[in-house]
Amino acid sequence: MSRIVTLTTDFGLEDEYVGVMKGVILTRAPEATIIDLSHGIERQNIHQAAALISSAYRFFPAKTIHLVVVDPGVGSSRKLILLLADGHLFMAPDNGVLGPLLEPEHFQAAYEVQCEQYYLQPVSPTFHGRDILAPVAAHLAAGLDPAAVGPALSLQALTIPARPALKIDRRQLTIRGEITGKDHFGNLQTNIEAGSLNALYGEKISSLRVLVRGETIIGIQGAYAHKDPGEILAILSSRGVLEIAVNQGNAAMFLDAGTGDKVTVKMPKR
Incomplete structure (x- = not known):
């Protein structure tokens, strides 16, 4: 069964970054349907990306995989996570970009991505979107059990950023x-x-x-x-x-x- 994978990044479209992520996904899950939500997020603007994904996901079928790569801390000790919320799957760095979904009424489960057997090797320290998130998303689209990506995380263990002042x-x-x-x-x-x-x-x-x-x-x-x-x-x-x-x-x-x-x-x- 074909699964939908959406992409949201701050990469723009001038370079090859978006295209190669799609190539990685389709190599492993050729039946996946890839939807570009946006690649025009302002550089490193986590709040803008959070607002976009929390608004857009509800227009997709349940079990859609939403890949969000706005990652100022790429290569650091920040975690990469898989979040299950409202019947959807979200993959992103644990930097608050999924903050609006980290509420008890949305949250179902979360896992830290540690399944190195699914990574694209060697892993670049500057492009985890291509080498970790994209291939793991592809395996999920092909039927991988979400619990297989790594250890479970509690809601309290996830990063909820300070929201813009209101x-x-x-x-x-x-x-x-x-x-x-x-x-x-x-x-x-x-x-x-x-x-x-x-x-x-x-x-x-x-x-x-x-x-x-x-x-x-x-x-x-x-x-x-x-x-x-x-x-x-x-x-x-x-x-x-x-x-x-x-x-x-x-x-x-x-x-x-x-x-x-x-x-x-x-x-x-x-």
Whole structure:
């Protein structure tokens, strides 16, 4: 039975890295279906990758294998892990990139990847995605029991990173968050979730003020086209978070903004 393997990396597409990972997988699991989720993650941006994979995996069938390689600590003592969560399999470095899935309601099991018999030899200290994660993912796609990859890990043994700062002041009706990344269009993703906005403001979101990089944006729009071309706007993205965008433009360039920049949402003064 063919299994789906998704790939999420910060490799870009200029070099051979993504292609050779696919070659390694297909050599060992020729019936696997490989799906590129993204190779445009900002370099070493663990939070952006975490937001992407935690949003995207639910659109795939159960037992899909999700391979995430955003690995600033490659070659160090950090672990490589296989996580079973919500009926899916996730392979990644244990650096917090799977943080949103490390909650009791999602977690099923986890294993440290130590099955050297499945590695591509010799293992490069700079490319564990190719030499360890890809071949092990291929064997999983071909039917390997997840428990065979290595010793079991408890939820408490896994790395849960400090999440981007989010402060909700219910008395002042203010939410303070930050930008976690940008997409291909220059739209800026934040860590302010739609649920937090709805819980604090209800139906008043159309009159909110969003402050970012000295710009004040009035209201949260229902569609990009609700603003004229070239105008900046705030919108709830398809990922379910507050997004800063420019209709038919590039918000990251317009604001000279990027990961870590602060975003404030508040009610207007009466």
